[in-house]
């Protein structure tokens with residue numbers, strides 16, 4: 001099934017969820033409107049204080065994080081973060097994470113009807129969903145049921161993305177299930193399940209996971225040639241982004257690289273600007 | 286809870302900096318960096334973050350020690366590196382002519398007293414670098430400045446001779462600075478402290494309940510140093526005693542000592 005929704009991203013480079021702060025911080029280093037989109041940190045229904053320190057530990061070519069989904073909840077997001085992002089000219093993608101199917105549906109309803117939210121990214125790939133108390137979407141049918149609940153009440157014109165874990169054994173099957181359930185595109189993937197040195201669960205991100213995520217993007221692009229795929233994992237420069245696009249991704253997201261150099265996404269976006277070079281990610285309609 | 290980001294007026298920049306000079310003094314390595322626009326905008330308590338590269342994603346942050354002209358550059362930035370982990374060892378190995386990526390100036394700086402005041406500056410180890418330009422600004426405002434310099438041993442006390450030249454009273458207290466701080470406290474209105482969390486907490490406790498105000502430059506591991514990652518939580522208490530979490534890198538690193546929830550700070 002191919003989505004008929006309009007693709008709102010005029011540049012193939014977006015920020016990854018949880019890696020761009022509230023937008024204002026990143027906007028110090030570049031123009032958010034020059035990016036394809038700004039993906040917010042995952043928003044939950046209630047505010048979350050986040051986990052204890054250390055929250056992020058460096059590992060070879062990567063980071064292990066256990067932020068614990070700190071966020072101000074949907075009310076705080078709508079009152080403070082969303083207006084600020086719109087002021088900055090960002091194409092806003094609201095990431096959501098829920099504890100239950102009902103919560104995902106409620107988040108999709110309230111964020112989907114907020115003015116200026118161009119897309120929802122359903123986070124189905126928290127590296128420690130059990131520990132975070134989130135809805136367990138490990139099985140493709142569970143992921144599909146979340147997407148179904150979000151789609152049902154979603155306003156027309158809001159793109160629905162499903163962010164999947166880069167588990168090569170399951171990713172194509174899961175992608176098919178969520179697309180059938182109403183996802184307009186799939187984002188692959190999230191930080192990989194890992195542990196901090198003290199043994200607490202966390203997620204590994206950065207160049208360390210890039211080859212693995214790239215493999216998953218290639219698998220999904222092969223299995224579902226009509227689906228829109230967004231690659232996310234370890235992108236540090238233009239070459240990395242192009243590798244994803246060549247593997248069949250229609251867009252990419254830049255995460256951990258922003259911590260190392262806050263200008264990364266702007267630089268890659270500038271290089272890949274469709275206006276200044278060959279078209280990337282031609283419409284598949 | 287949201288806090289507004291009180292950064293420098295023109296905001297930080299990410300630039301390639303050139304190492305103009307590198308020298309070892311005691312336990313520390315001093316680097317002078319030509320970092321366009323970083324020095325010009327720096328204020329007392331500002332810091333910069335270095336990108337090490339080579340697969341090391343997290344930032345290494347350094348207090349801006351001095352800003353001044355050198356080799357035809359208007360605002361060269363000095364930082365003090367203590368070689369500890371892999372990243373700081375890379376930096377300590379840099380010679381003049383090398384280039385590094387830096388972001389700065391970062392953070393919410395010290396606030397200065399409106400009226401001339403009697404100020405005590407407490408600097409432990411390399412963190413005393415956070416106080417160098419502060420002492421100069423305070424003296425320009427006709428403040429009385431005394432400085433207590435600590436460090437594990439003499440090699441870890443930052444530039445006592447240079448400090449004596451620019452600050453009125455300097456007391457060197459290698460090993461343990463607590464007695465020197467307690468001796469000075471009755472005679473001051475404002476305390477500025479930079480050092481380990483334990484030392485900052487000691488100073489905060491010592492002024493607690495008195496009319497003396499205290500600002501601390503809190504050093505935490507900063508993955509991004511730019512407010513993006515939420516990896517640097519600092520537990521703080523609101524005016525009503527309500528607890529919340531802010532970010533060390535953009536809501537700090539300078540905090541009113543009475544605002545920090547020292548008990549909850551791990």
Ligand SMILES: Cc1cc2nc3c(=O)[nH]c(=O)nc-3n(C[C@H](O)[C@H](O)[C@H](O)COP(=O)(O)O)c2cc1C
Nearest residue numbers: 016017018041042123190191205206233234255256
């Ligand atoms: C500190 C941090 C916080 C993150 N927060 C979220 C989040 O709230 N929601 C989400 O879907 N992904 C989150 N992620 C995962 C990233 O969006 C991204 O999928 C992952 O880091 C892989 O991309 P990268 O290698 O470019 O960082 C986070 C990653 C990091 C490092």
Ligand code: FES
Nearest residue numbers: 510512514515534
């Ligand atoms: S170090 Fe990343 S938000 Fe402070």
